[in-house]
Amino acid sequence: MRTRTILYTVIFLVVLHAAFPYFIPIDIVYHNRSDYQLGLNNIKDLDVTLEKIKLEIRQKQIKNYGIILGDSVFYGSPGNSDQVVNVFMEGELRKATGDPNYRLFNLAFPAMQNGDLYVMLLKLDRLGISTDHLILNTRYSSFVPRTPGPRAVFWFYDDLRKLDRSSYDHVLPQLMANGIKPPSTFYEVTKNWLNQDVLPSFNPYAYRDYFRKMLKNFALTTLNLPIPDDALGDIRPYYEKDYLEEYIHMDEVKDSYNDQPFDMTSSNYDIYFMDKIMEHQKNKKTLLVLTGANQTLLNSYIDKPGYKANLASIDRYLGSKPVEYLNLEGVIPDTYFTDHTHLIPDGYSKLSEIVLQHYPK
Template identity: 50%
Template sequence: MSYNLILNSHHDLNVALDKIKKDIQEKKLKDYVIILGDSVFYGSPGKSEDTFNAVIERELDGGKSQPIYNLSLPASQTGDIYAMLLKLDQYGISTDHLIFNVRYASFVPRYSYESALFWWLDDLHSLDLEAYQRSLPLEATDKPAIKPYAKFKNELENVLMPYFNLYAYKDYLNESVNNEWVRKTGGVVASDELGPSIPWYEKDTKDELEQPEIQKAFSDAPMDLTEQNVDIYFINKIIAHQKMKDTLLVMTGTNHSLMKPLIEKPGYQENARKINDYLSSLPIPFLNLEGSIPDHLFTDHTHLIAEGYKELGRLVWDAYKSEERHKS
């Protein structure tokens, strides 16, 4: 049994968490895994059946893995992950077994008008006021507020998957809910992929390195990995929440062939080393997948094709189940 979160509003989140809680109670589950993360852990842009958690449950441990609830969402930030942990507490859903991810871009400083959460800033206000205040933009701005769905759609179209011809994402989300029901009742559904999941070298990627969003995500400017960086603040909040719990932190990797001109800059290399050292020093197991998945299995700078997600599933699950990790 594998569950992926499909929603486009706060109401949808509450409905989804209600359903998960009911599923756990009806099946009397004790030993399930929660997955939190961004678009890579979500499985963009491919089919839900090709996400790495679906691969784990279908193909690893003889198809008898622990139940997995994948609550990742594209564009999630470290603050969103922390807020979701608090939401799960609210619903009585255990995070005793947690896998979550970050990537290099997670620690790149934000513009002064950006908040530190993409999805759940309003929820954080009621759940942890101090963290909410810490996550607010550094300066006031006259920039108009953007509704979460509109912001997400813009992110999908202009940042996350710039080379895909997407159909309306809201329609996709609504259709996915119906598809999930059809699957659970034994039916067959049409493809629910966000866009063509094909290798990056079969696309026109000549302008990718010039995109402002990509330039920012791979910035070589020196990083501050103290709590002055709000993402470090939220990583530490996550670690404190997960004290004495079974947690695996994964840093997902980069397409080195496509991003070569950016990632070979000395500043980027120094930042990557500092991030690895910092995450390795945390009191939870850490898996750095930078350079671990072959470049030909990427569909863009960071997302994967189906075979890439299969490899991601193997690497993450091997690390999660390793005897060495459990001994530590």
């Protein structure tokens, strides 16, 4: 009897593991972008997003698609998931390609650094998701000297250790200077292995946050209550926000627009990872977008000779790479900005129009 019970339990768990990804609707996991609140609390939830997109591509036999990687700008902050660039772009791309099923999957996520973008490419490779058509966004602050922060790989340093050990070892001193302590004792190594590899490999555990979200949304719908909007913040234009004038003088912003001369060699971790990205994308169709600053709000920073010289250095560096390069500094009118760097919904529509003109066909 005990043997039979164990057998039935094992069979149940195997079936549950296999069925769980099909049980959770894709809109719960990915609705035009990843779920920020879930990813913020558990970055492993983004792995579920990738798995779900892989399943979507396979189930619907999607042959033509593109990928967006980037930070909070291409994520669409602070608007909701129906106000992001890929939403505005997909319809036009379906017309341009003649494929009514064309998809543009947005895998950008706030605070991603160049190191995170590189790791995302490796994660996509592992899942067999093509990056033959890729949009990347980076920004001026991505190349600012790190003293010592932020982390050069903000989210995915554990994945980097597994997927590219030499790059992990290269950036480890900078990560450790920012409080990241790699597992060293037997207990730490075992705990890390369980949390990073073993438990997430069991789908009911990996999908647990999305399962809770699905139940919550079901309960709200049943009670005829609205599902909360997934906007990240205030989407009003910047000129309606009196607090921004104080905010742009905080150290966080000052550091982001540092005008000290940039080191544009591989000694700069961001150049190191950007070179890795360029090598990965060799012979692929890639659009690299440098997002711009609000020229009015940040005038005291961007008008400095050092800032202009650094921007020219970025232009020379990225412009020399075998990709389509688009510098948006000063291109989008300031009236479309919601703060110093992000856009209002109409601004993201405007951004999509510009990006579409350069999208790698």
